[in-house]
Amino acid sequence: AQSVTQPDARVTVSEGASLQLRCKYSYFGTPYLFWYVQYPRQGLQLLLKYYPGDPVVQGVNGFEAEFSKSNSSFHLRKASVHWSDWAVYFCARNSNNRIFFGDGTQLVVKP
């Protein structure tokens, strides 16, 4: 079974517009959840992490994510997208001994 699902392979937004990237997870208990970003020809960089507690977590560069146990979701949001946010975003969740990654969402920023 897919541990993390990112339903949108590609999202296009205009610069300055708000952003939401969707992530759904499957896990029996309360997971640890992560969002990573990958810029072209670079490794993955941690944007933010959720460990059980406040459902809204803040990350770098104005990103935030909200955990919802009832919806099994951990969507990433940003109020105003910048052209430099053009990248691939990966949602991930923990397992017993490692992290499972989603397939990624390509964010395209229009001028």
Add this chain to the structure above:
Amino acid sequence: NAGVIQTPRHKVTGKGQEATLWCEPISGHSAVFWYRQTIVQGLEFLTYFRNQAPIDDSGMPKERFSAQMPNQSHSTLKIQSTQPQDSAVYLCASSLTGGEYEQYFGPGTRLTVL
């Protein structure tokens, strides 16, 4: 903190040759992970060490691939008799403690097998 270091950044090999990829985890991190990334397959987990001991190699191809962590400061991924389908970006990551916590990635090694 230099982050996770991977060398080389790019490697080109001929079919049938051996390739060794190096990873230096963040100092003090006890867990090291290897992933492979391609356009078609996406991000694939290969193997995982904690305190230098192999914990999970469920993602490693059964043949030609091996990984070692001889000391806490570096890990190697070796591919014998490389094939064109091994062409990918190989990513190394480290984590402070266990595998279920956040991981920090290196820039990757782009392997091209001609």
